[in-house]
Amino acid sequence: MTETVASAEALASGLLTAAGMDPGNARTSARCIVMADVWGIGSHGLMRLPYYLQRMAAGGYPPDAELRVVDDTGPVVSATGGGGLGHWQLWEAAGLAVSRCRRYGIGAVAVADSGHCGALGLYTVPGLREGLLTLAFSNGPAVMPPWGGAKPLLSTSPLAAGIPARPRPAIIDMATSAVARGKIAAHARRGTQLPEGWALAADGTPTTDPQEALYGMLSPLGGAKGFALALLVESLAGGLAGPNLSADVPDMFTESDAPNPQRIGHVLITLDPARFAGGGEAAAKRLDRLAASVEDAGGRLPGRDRVLPENVDPHTPLKVDDGTVRELRQWAERLGVPPE
Known part of the structure; x- marks a missing residue:
């Protein structure tokens, strides 16, 4: 699904605020979360928000901290x-x-x-x-x-x-x-195999299974x-x-x-x-x-x-994984956040 930077930030901010965070802290957090997606680091962007919300609801991230x-x-x-x-x-x-x-x-x-x-x-x-x-x-x-x-x-x-x-x-x-753990989680969500050399199973043997790797170890x-x-x-x-x-x-x-x-x-x-x-x-x-x-040498x-945050066009399209969208909509319904 394609969102815009502005709509994604508004949704993330609304969810975090509804979960109990100070609105200013929620806006700052939402900007940082969405900027990860803008920078192409989706493993640290909106994909993580359902986990944050789950931890906030359970007390692992006290929203009023x-x-x-x-x-x-x-x-x-x-x-x-x-x-x-x-x-x-x-x-x-x-x-x-x-x-x-x-x-x-x-x-x-x-x-x-x-x-x-x-x-x-x-x-x-x-x-x-x-x-x-x-x-x-x-x-x-x-x-x-x-x-x-x-x-x-x-x-x-x-x-x-x-x-x-x-x-x-x-x-x-x-x-x-060898790789950020969020990338392992992204493969697990998609059900796709890992490249060799990224991860180890819990017993220390190499694995390309993202579920094994998520609860195993990284090289x-x-x-x-x-x-x-x-x-x-x-x-x-x-x-x-x-x-x-x-x-x-x-x-x-x-x-x-x-x-x-x-x-x-x-x-x-x-x-x-x-x-x-x-x-x-x-x-x-x-x-x-x-x-x-570096660039003169061809690197x-x-x-x-x-792009620095202040230079991002809020109307820039942002591709969001369909599974993440479904989870965020479920959280919006649970927290009473109206759809955009």
Whole structure:
């Protein structure tokens, strides 16, 4: 089914508000959810909304959760999200990181006790708007075994970076598993087989069955080196922010886990290029040159085609999976949200 960006955002916002969220937080969350679809990351877009609503109804994402600062040194801020949905919380944290970076040259914001935040690269956008470089890290339920092991220990350990190159920024957004878990869920919904090398069954054997993979494990990206990178992400998001390490995070895709807060950790680090060697425009010009050299060599700058939210035409058509549409309509009826 084809929607528009505006109608999809209105539906998502209406559902989240009806589920008990503050209307402003619901609008911010809806924008982030739909932007994942706009960016072609459907595994983190509207497909996830029924799971969010299920968890909110069961208490796993308290709809009235607040974002509260618990420690503030100036350049480093630690906040807690009360178990709530992560999208609006991390968007607010990104804005705070930008303001602290402007003052100190660096802004590091940790959000503890939060929920899934969707496409992590979105939270580099506030920094990119100001010509700042942002790094983002998050954790989630354990789905990746240690290299050589057969027990899930780490999440997909996603990381993102927004690099303020001109005339267009680079946006890196990746899982350190061979594939994001949302893509496994998308295959499971469609009933299509997985490519080889993506996943392992619960007993550690390779599988192309998406249902086995969804309740099994994901292979690390690049073998032992990918696992080491995932361990670094977990150390930042789970170790520093927390409070849960991935091994303790309830699974979004397991219905019996819906009442249990995930208590995910997120960390954002924003850097001002002007505060680095050369001062003023020197670092910014080096980043511009670096980005240009990628394309001059025949390569593709990561995320170069991702439109920033403020540049998206609200009338842009948005293809939504029919199964997702059916589920959202059922939730609209359940929550008393009138059809658009």
